[in-house]
Amino acid sequence: MRYNVQESETRWQKIWADKKSFLAVEDKSRPKYYVLSMLPYPSGRIHMGHVRNYTLGDVVARYKRACGFNVLHPMGWDAFGLPAENAARERKIHPATWTYDNIKNMRAELVRMGLSIDWTREFATCDVTYYKHQQKLFLDFLKAGFVYQKEAWANWDPVDHTVLANEQVIDGKGWRSGAPVEKRKLSQWFFKITTYAEELLGALEGLDRWPEKVRLMQENWIGKSSGARFMFALADDSKQSDDTQPKDIEIFTTRPDTLFGASFIAISPHHPLAAALAKNDKKLAAFIATCDRTSTSEVAIETAEKHGYDTGLKARHVFDQSWKLPVYVANFVLMDYGTGAIFGCPAHDLRDLEFALKYKLPVKPVVLPPDKTAETFKIDKEPYLGNGTIFNSDFLNGLDVEAAKQAAINKIQSLKAGQGTTLFRLRDWCISRQRYWGCPIPIIHCESCGAVPVPEKDLPVKLPDDVLFDKPGNPLEHHPHWKNVSCPKCAKPARRETDTCDTFVDSSWYFARYCSANLADKPLDRHQVDYWLPVDQYVGGVEHAILHLLYSRFFTRAMHATGHVGVDEPFAGLFTQGMICHESYKDKDGKWLYPEEVEKMPNGQATEIKTGEAVTVGRSETMSKSKKNVVDPGQIIDSYGADTARLFMLSDSPPERDLEWTDAGIDGAWRYLNRLWRMVAEPPIALPPIGTPRPQNFAAKTETIIRLIHRTIADVSSDFERFHFNRAVARVRELSNALEEMNANDTESAWVLREGLETLARLINPMLPHIAEEMWKLLGHKIMLVETPWPKADPALLIEDTVTIAVQVNGKLRATITLPRDLDAKKAEALALADSNVRRALEGKTAKKIIVVPNKIINVVA
């Protein structure tokens, strides 16, 4: 007999659905646990990354459920976005049709994975019933001051008539059109994420169940730096281009302690002063134009080379009005950071040093390293960045770097030239997208009233269905009448905002919406949200380490401020899984081949099945459609079943690391599934009926098995708690190996075997839910495993009476001895020394020192 996977898996899936096994209902009497896998984009098919992601989430959900938690484990669709519009353009399918068809297919695939999801809470972010609430949140945020509109530079694709995200600009060209991207100033909507910059940074520390790596990435992204901003006055005798030219330059620095080492001022090519000067300086205008050109296309290559243009202007040093510094326009100074102007201190900054060496500017050290003397210390090709004592610096002399920073800031403030300040790298979040398939921004533009929020009673602002994708640009803009409305304030003819929201907005609150997914009249129900939030365990890919997670953290704070939720942090625990990798194959013409088009030889060579020609085998790398090194989960589940796929995902590789897909691995998982089934379908010993009382005594061999059963319960439980699923699988396999070897046909052994098999079924249940239920049923149980609590290890059976102790002589293992547990150190010592191997290793020498670590090791030093 063989295990009939397909029959069994579809049967259990139906039973779970019929019994509503995974329906989540608020229940104050039980602790809640919210498990969430990252929202999938409905591309049409699930891929291996999804399988891994949802398997991990499902193991946690099923395990916590068995442990007595009231579990919420929902699923939905991140359904807005560009691919649907591309499909519409390329294949003349309406984005909605394309999206909902894809959702239907993918939902069916997810159901076949046997996930313990509460499907009653499912929604797609493109449902009007979802995005109308998002529009309400937008209006609330607007009222609370989290939203504003401003002119901002955007990457504009002149062929597709659309704005491109930075990652859609490749070598300065649009990723679809290939046309050189232009910088255009557009009026766009922003969320004020910078309001919370300090808090988003500070709260990272409290996210102790987040990967260190992700917290670090967010920390760097937010990029806090403290320093000072202050004015350098332009000297009177500087040449003046016209009256509109500013009289001073404001700079930002994190190193006010090095001010006495200043040798120049540099401003960005985009600085207003540069623009003013360029009006009467053709050479400068040309220089700025060169900077613009290199700044878009060849950023990576040009990074090293620094260029500057001496404006001829002089700036007076803040601390010494007689000291005049030259003012350069320099290509390495960014306009959108700080004030767009810096002072250069070559001795203590690499970039300033490069610049100074190139333009022969003075290099004057002002920080003396602890091991150097003032007379001999010189800066050559390397700036000195470390701590030290300030010298050559007037009133700062003798201070260390930190003290000097503070002293310099105090002085600047007393001079009324500026003040100490903190700067963040984090920018406000531009949410405007010039696209159709997104949530409309609920704003009406009126000639006389300006940007007017759509009144709440008029929500939702629905996307029109009758749109055409026959020409480039935003279909909402081209629609015959959708954008023509009357102003809600003055009733004059006005124009709807035709921008839609960035899809990151959709995914910034979906986790909260699941708590009251079917609520019609408002976005969230405070009681339900307060019960379920925060998400206890969030699972997804590292690729969202910054944007999605940071936006969600901001959104949650904004929702808190507007009274929609009661928490600041959406995700208490975060787990980021690794990618799925596979070898790639190329034919002789260099065209990629799918794995199923290739036959592998035992010697590692490969040939194309169709042609018989040799195939180049590439190294294993992340599965991607472009390289065709993908394996379709649907096909795997068809032939091996969901449990096999799930087991493969959990075995061997730790979940945070990349996983290599191999056919051998899936075969191994499949064989194990069959072994499990055979163990209960055809047990080696006849099993006693359920509820047979536990025998009083066991033979030593049987006792060992009993102890192993309980050891395994304890180990697997702690492995699950710590996301060590590969270890859990190993522990489970050890137990099944031991049970398979049982052959004594006595009543005690039979009892222990039943105990072992039942434990096995319960332990694998979170990972392999279908076969676990099947085994449980074969063992005669009427109550399903989904309703059966997690097994508890008997603490008495976890403690061994005897322990095996390693005996070392001079740090080298010479013997292992078995001793009663917690044996007195002196006695243990004596027994160790009596061991023949130990005596031989000592070669008659006497022990100088003996280290005894109870129940672990004895080291004899001779």
Place this chain on the structure above:
RNA sequence: GCGGCCAUGGCGGAACUGGUAGACGCGCUAGCUUGAGGUGCUAGUGGGGGAAACCUCUUGGAAGUUCGAGUCUUCUUGGCCGCACCA
């Protein structure tokens, strides 16, 4: 360039706070069983030596701390990831 992570058999990986390195699996070898096409069972499997007991070397490399280091420290090599002139 800056910041971070990682390195263990032929392969994926175990080893909790420094305490028997190589659990578990894949692969391979030998034998048995089964047999038409994702079988099952037994034994073995880090390198070198030995019939064996056992000895010896071994966690990218070099040094150090320690009775004892895969684990801690310093240097070094290689790989992966993030940021990239952020003043």
